[in-house]
Amino acid sequence: MDRLVVPFGKPRGERADAVRNREHLLRTAREMLAEHGADRVTMDGLAERAGLGKGTVFRRFGSRAGIFRALIDADDRRFQQQVLSGPPPLGPGAEPVDRLVAYGRARIAFLVEHHAIARAALDRTQPVPAGTQSMTQLHIRMLLVQAGSVPNLDGVAVQITAALEGPLLLYLSRPEPDTAVAAAAFTDFLGDAWQTLVERLLR
Incomplete structure (x- = not known):
């Protein structure tokens, strides 16, 4: 949190499917937060709700x-x-x-x-x-x-x-x-x- 907006150097581009997956996961996580609160948001639950593999969620967020x-x-x-x-x-x-x-x-x-x-x-x-x-x-x-x-x-x-x-x-x-x-x-x-x-x- 609280990082500078302007990056140093040219950022590496993401593949279009990776960008779509990331945005889909973030939207899904926000839905889960609004419905259940932060304590109920888990890696497994996010993967299941988003319809993506658990490995995709781990690769994207790590934890x-x-x-x-x-x-x-x-x-x-x-x-x-x-x-x-x-x-x-x-x-x-x-x-x-x-x-x-x-x-x-x-x-x-x-x-x-x-x-x-x-x-x-x-x-x-x-x-x-x-x-x-x-x-x-x-x-x-x-x-x-x-x-x-x-x-x-x-x-x-x-x-x-x-x-x-x-x-x-x-x-x-x-x-x-x-x-x-x-x-x-x-x-x-x-x-x-x-x-x-x-x-x-x-x-």
């Missing part, structure tokens, strides 16, 4: 967690396109502080909406990824530069990236909200806190 990583990556790319070329204030054209506030609110809403998928995408047999700059951190740093003089720029970018996504990582281990109203309230709670942090820092 059950890989299904959910593919789902969230697809949605994350659409989110990133809104940031890069969508309407302001999330997209270009607004003042940097307004864009930073809008980005945090939109990112929080995205992660809360996808928290069940993100939790299922964690492969507990693998170490937690660390040491790479996320799209969020790079975008925040760019907006901080545009906003004016910020002492210790790189450190501040790291710290407020953690302030944005750290609480949400903790939230991923909590039970899902009982209602959509509870999820919306939690989103507003974190969004308001994010706006306060940004405005106290830059205004």
Whole structure:
């Protein structure tokens, strides 16, 4: 999750049948999520529901967690396109502080909406990824530069990236909200806190 949209170098093309299988599997996985929730989505169940061999599912995703990583990556790319070329204030054209506030609110809403998928995408047999700059951190740093003089720029970018996504990582281990109203309230709670942090820092 949270990868840069623009790839380095020319990507290798997929065969047309592989692309069709991938899109069919992702659509089927979304249907299963909507009907049964993340806990009921399995490799065997996805293969059976999609009418494809289990080996095809394993080759495409590698593991059950890989299904959910593919789902969230697809949605994350659409989110990133809104940031890069969508309407302001999330997209270009607004003042940097307004864009930073809008980005945090939109990112929080995205992660809360996808928290069940993100939790299922964690492969507990693998170490937690660390040491790479996320799209969020790079975008925040760019907006901080545009906003004016910020002492210790790189450190501040790291710290407020953690302030944005750290609480949400903790939230991923909590039970899902009982209602959509509870999820919306939690989103507003974190969004308001994010706006306060940004405005106290830059205004």
